[in-house]
Amino acid sequence: MPWQQNRGHYILVLDLDRRVRVTVGRLGTFTFDPGLYCYVGRSKTHLRQRLARHSRKEKTTRWHIDHLLPHTSIRVILLFPLEGLTECILAQSLARQGGIPFPTGFGASDCSCPGHLILLSPGKLTENPRLNKVRLNQILEWLKPTGGEQRWISVSARGKSSCANP
Numbered sequence: 525m526p527w528q529q530n531r532g533h534y535i536l537v538l539d540l541d542r543r544v545r546v547t548v549g550r551l552g553t554f555t556f557d558p559g560l561y562c563y564v565g566r567s568k569t570h571l572r573q574r575l576a577r578h579s580r581k582e583k584t585t586r587w588h589i590d591h592l593l594p595h596t597s598i599r600v601i602l603l604f605p606l607e608g609l610t611e612c613i614l615a616q617s618l619a620r621q622g623g624i625p626f627p628t629g630f631g632a633s634d635c636s637c638p639g640h641l642i643l644l645s646p647g648k649l650t651e652n653p654r655l656n657k658v659r660l661n662q663i664l665e666w667l668k669p670t671g672g673e674q675r676w677i678s679v680s681a682r683g684k685s686s687c688a689n690p
């Protein structure tokens with residue numbers, strides 16, 4: 525139970541509503557097209573504090589994701605156990621379903637996989653590339669083989685969180 529144990533893997537489902545050009549530290553400067561992005565992360569301790577930090581607007585930039593977050597809204601957070609999984613497995617599960625790791629190496633400085641930020645190809649599931657219930661259920665379906673707990677937190681536009689199990 526990642527939330528209670530305060531450690532685990534997580535996926536931030538991010539909505540980007542316009543094209544932006546962002547410098548991601550030393551990785552480089554990239555143009556991000558609008559759409560849904562999934563960022564896969566891991567916190568061995570202090571998971572709740574990490575998620576709160578991701579939600580905060582004012583902070584120093586430490587990770588690649590810190591550069592992108594100010595341009596997006598966090599729509600949903602999916603939680604997974606720490607044991608038996610890696611960020612790479614979760615990212616690759618999404619990539620196998622047509623998600624595109626972009627930009628190469630994002631969030632993946634410590635491993636050799638294509639990256640931990642996955643652009644879900646717009647229009648693959650619905651005409652609307654933004655998040656809706658159908659799309660969220662599809663993402664959960666894709667991740668089922670990883671054995672994730674599938675607890676999710678939906679984050680409203682005002683930043684208030686509520687927990688639920690779908």
Ligand SMILES: [Zn+2]
Pocket residue numbers: 611612615632635636637638639640
């Ligand atoms: Zn990786």
